Amino acid sequence: KQICELAYQGASTAVGVAEKLLTEAIEKHGAEAPVKYPDTAYKLPIVTALSGEEILTLGDLVPVLNRIKTNNLKLEPVLENALLAGEATLYAGEIIEALRYIGDGKPDEAPYTGFLPDPILRKFGVPLVDGTIPGVAVVTGKAKDSKAGAKLIKDLQSKGIMVMLVNDIIEQCIEENIKVGVDYITFPLGKFTQIIHAVNFAARAGLAFGGIPKGAREQMLDYQKRRVPAFVIALGELDAVTVAIGAGALFMGFPIVTDQALPPELTIPGLLEPQPDYDKIVPLALELRDIKLKIVDIPVPITVGPAFEGETIRKADAWVEFGGGRTTGFELVRMVGPDDIEDGKIQVIGPEIDEMPEGSQFPLGIMVDIYGRKMQEDFEGVLERRIHYFINYGEGLWHVAQRDLCWLRISKQAKEAGFKIRHFGEILLAKFKSDYPAIVDRVQVTLITDKEVIEEKIKIARDKYQKRDARLKGLTDESVENFYSCVLCQSFAPNHVCIVTPERVGLCGAVSWLDAKASNEITPTGPNQPIPKGECIDPVKGMWKNINNYLYTASNRTLEEVNLYTLMDRPMTSCGCFEAIMAVLPSTNGIMVTTREYTGNTPCGMTFSTLAGTCGGGVQTPGFMGIGRRYLVSSKFIPADGGLARIVWMPKELKEFLRDDLVEQAVKSGLGADFIDKIADETIGITEESILPFLEEKQHPALKLEPLI
Ligand code: SF4
Ligand code: NI
Ligand code: NI
Numbered sequence: 086k087q088i089c090e091l092a093y094q095g096a097s098t099a100v101g102v103a104e105k106l107l108t109e110a111i112e113k114h115g116a117e118a119p120v121k122y123p124d125t126a127y128k129l130p131i132v133t134a135l136s137g138e139e140i141l142t143l144g145d146l147v148p149v150l151n152r153i154k155t156n157n158l159k160l161e162p163v164l165e166n167a168l169l170a171g172e173a174t175l176y177a178g179e180i181i182e183a184l185r186y187i188g189d190g191k192p193d194e195a196p197y198t199g200f201l202p203d204p205i206l207r208k209f210g211v212p213l214v215d216g217t218i219p220g221v222a223v224v225t226g227k228a229k230d231s232k233a234g235a236k237l238i239k240d241l242q243s244k245g246i247m248v249m250l251v252n253d254i255i256e257q258c259i260e261e262n263i264k265v266g267v268d269y270i271t272f273p274l275g276k277f278t279q280i281i282h283a284v285n286f287a288a289r290a291g292l293a294f295g296g297i298p299k300g301a302r303e304q305m306l307d308y309q310k311r312r313v314p315a316f317v318i319a320l321g322e323l324d325a326v327t328v329a330i331g332a333g334a335l336f337m338g339f340p341i342v343t344d345q346a347l348p349p350e351l352t353i354p355g356l357l358e359p360q361p362d363y364d365k366i367v368p369l370a371l372e373l374r375d376i377k378l379k380i381v382d383i384p385v386p387i388t389v390g391p392a393f394e395g396e397t398i399r400k401a402d403a404w405v406e407f408g409g410g411r412t413t414g415f416e417l418v419r420m421v422g423p424d425d426i427e428d429g430k431i432q433v434i435g436p437e438i439d440e441m442p443e444g445s446q447f448p449l450g451i452m453v454d455i456y457g458r459k460m461q462e463d464f465e466g467v468l469e470r471r472i473h474y475f476i477n478y479g480e481g482l483w484h485v486a487q488r489d490l491c492w493l494r495i496s497k498q499a500k501e502a503g504f505k506i507r508h509f510g511e512i513l514l515a516k517f518k519s520d521y522p523a524i525v526d527r528v529q530v531t532l533i534t535d536k537e538v539i540e541e542k543i544k545i546a547r548d549k550y551q552k553r554d555a556r557l558k559g560l561t562d563e564s565v566e567n568f569y570s571c572v573l574c575q576s577f578a579p580n581h582v583c584i585v586t587p588e589r590v591g592l593c594g595a596v597s598w599l600d601a602k603a604s605n606e607i608t609p610t611g612p613n614q615p616i617p618k619g620e621c622i623d624p625v626k627g628m629w630k631n632i633n634n635y636l637y638t639a640s641n642r643t644l645e646e647v648n649l650y651t652l653m654d655r656p657m658t659s660c661g662c663f664e665a666i667m668a669v670l671p672s673t674n675g676i677m678v679t680t681r682e683y684t685g686n687t688p689c690g691m692t693f694s695t696l697a698g699t700c701g702g703g704v705q706t707p708g709f710m711g712i713g714r715r716y717l718v719s720s721k722f723i724p725a726d727g728g729l730a731r732i733v734w735m736p737k738e739l740k741e742f743l744r745d746d747l748v749e750q751a752v753k754s755g756l757g758a759d760f761i762d763k764i765a766d767e768t769i770g771i772t773e774e775s776i777l778p779f780l781e782e783k784q785h786p787a788l789k790l791e792p793l794i
Pocket of ligand 2 (some may be wrong): 392393396440476477478479480481482483
């Protein structure tokens with residue numbers, strides 16, 4: 086009862102503030118002034134998601150706020166009304182925050198992030214669906230002291246949870262040297278109403294991945310309850326506005342744990358529970374949200390978790406550096422027989438870190454031997470690529486590239502914490518065993534820092550790389566019996582199905598045909614199923630009977646047919662976490678591609694975010710398609726539409742990223758080594774008109790292809 090009254094009070098205050106600020110803004114900028122968040126396809130996401138009104142200008146907000154005032158603020162103290170008050174608070178928060186962005190300003194100063202744009206949401210799609218990030222914690226308020234607060238956040242980070250911070254806890258974290266920021270999947274949103282950016286993030290997950298239509302309020306709430314693993318930890322005193330915001334969280338289906346000793350009449354079992362003991366807050370929150378963690382205890386003196394994957398270690402902060410062209414470096418995963426391995430053995434050949442002076446450079450060879458009854462040689466590459474992630478998860482460890490190009494650093498902090506070379510082995514041992522139990526029975530790791538030994542061993546590695554590349558070249562769509570499905574993203578996009586073939590990587594870029602095959606071996610009933618191709622219906626567009634049949638069932642009977650080799654006719658659907666997206670540019674008779682990394686405008690008149698917003702949620706949208714970056718350099722890149730020759734525009738960054746392969750593929754398909762220079766980019770123009778003269782001058786082959794439309 087009391088909670089309901091507080092929520093009502095708080096919501097009334099919030100709505101009152103929103104109204105006042107809106108009136109002021111209209112006086113100052115006029116009712117016609119545009120209002121929007123930066124880099125999103127969903128305008129004001131909470132309004133878009135819950136009621137679907139099209140908000141373009143300040144004036145558009147007036148009727149929305151009035152409706153909320155009339156419909157959502159009700160006095161009778163029942164839980165239902167408290168939830169409505171919560172909803173009202175969300176609208177108020179969204180409006181107050183959006184007003185801060187009038188005139189394309191950047192209202193937030195570091196470290197505060199404010200609104201999290203769509204590319205961030207999409208970037209974390211795969212780790213959220215595959216459980217690398219098992220949940221999202223919104224931590225608001227002020228901890229009883231900074232140490233306790235920092236410990237709580239660190240605990241969440243080590244569990245791989247995405248963290249959104251609001252209010253004083255941010256300063257407390259910074260005081261205690263907790264790493265925060267986008268790179269650490271720990272977003273310091275800001276203060277007060279900036280908590281709304283956690284909610285509009287969640288709402289966009291429903292719009293972008295779930296394909297929930299605008300304004301489908303009930304459907305959206307259902308999606309939030311069932312698919313968004315978010316919870317709130319509210320620290321410090323609860324005033325009326327905090328309670329109202331809390332009611333907003335409950336309205337969205339996010340349970341709340343508070344460190345305040347609430348009397349029983351103020352708790353709502355399963356939804357709002359007190360836990361004054363800081364060590365028990367996170368476990369309770371996870372329990373309320375039914376988040377189960379795979380606990381792996383790794384005996385190393387640093388924290389290991391996905392929060393540290395994006396951390397960079399500058400040269401000046403490195404104690405020692407390996408590879409990167411300066412010294413020899415390589416990494417290799419090898420399948421070995423049961424007698425050639427001593428499970429759990431870690432060997433360091435050469436100096437340990439104590440013998441490495443500060444700021445030095447050493448060679449490093451990482452050899453991981455694996456025996457497993459269900460291990461296959463084909464999986465070596467799949468597992469080897471995991472080395473990059475596993476090592477990067479270590480706080481104070483940095484890893485880039487792969488094979489004999491790898492480049493690593495250990496930070497001074499990690500060295501001071503007691504990190505040793507052999508600990509690389511501990512991390513790899515633990516992670517390979519816990520993540521791949523079905524194919525990994527025994528693991529042994531050899532770390533080589535000796536200048537002479539490494540030159541010997543690298544030969545073994547290079548020999549393997551060569552054999553592997555030869556095998557990959559032979560893996561074509563024709564040469565295999567089975568394609569694989571991937572429905573991992575169905576936890577967010579319930580009808581989406583990726584068909585992964587040897588020559589078409591999943592649109593997230595993270596699942597190749599071999600990855601899918603390995604994953605199926607690990608979890609036979611899991612998200613990746615082999616589909617025997619069977620009878621081919623259309624070899625040019627790439628349609629197979631069995632694939633269609635599978636698709637029909639797996640898409641919950643929403644899709645009957647799919648073509649793998651075109652984007653014009655019943656193309657593959659998108660979930661939302663695509664690395665890149667393609668769109669037709671009619672006047673050029675070609676196709677453009679843009680990426681999550683490129684935030685600028687493109688010749689189709691849309692940024693990546695806007696474009697991405699038009700396509701997703703497991704729906705076929707001819708003319709648009711989400712893809713993995715590397716699909717562009719595949720021999721099966723939309724052959725039915727003319728293949729690579731169709732590409733007329735892409736961001737410079739993508740061109741550089743794919744340069745060598747683009748040139749190779751262009752030569753292979755008879756377009757010539759200079760084809761890459763015929764592709765326009767943002768330095769040529771970002772409209773169809775401005776790139777057309779360039780394409781004509783360069784005699785871009787797309788101009789002579791059959792008309793696309
Ligand atoms: Fe999601 Fe497709 Fe990637 Fe699987 S392959 S994780 S379904 S995007
Ligand atoms: Ni790291
Ligand atoms: Ni996805």
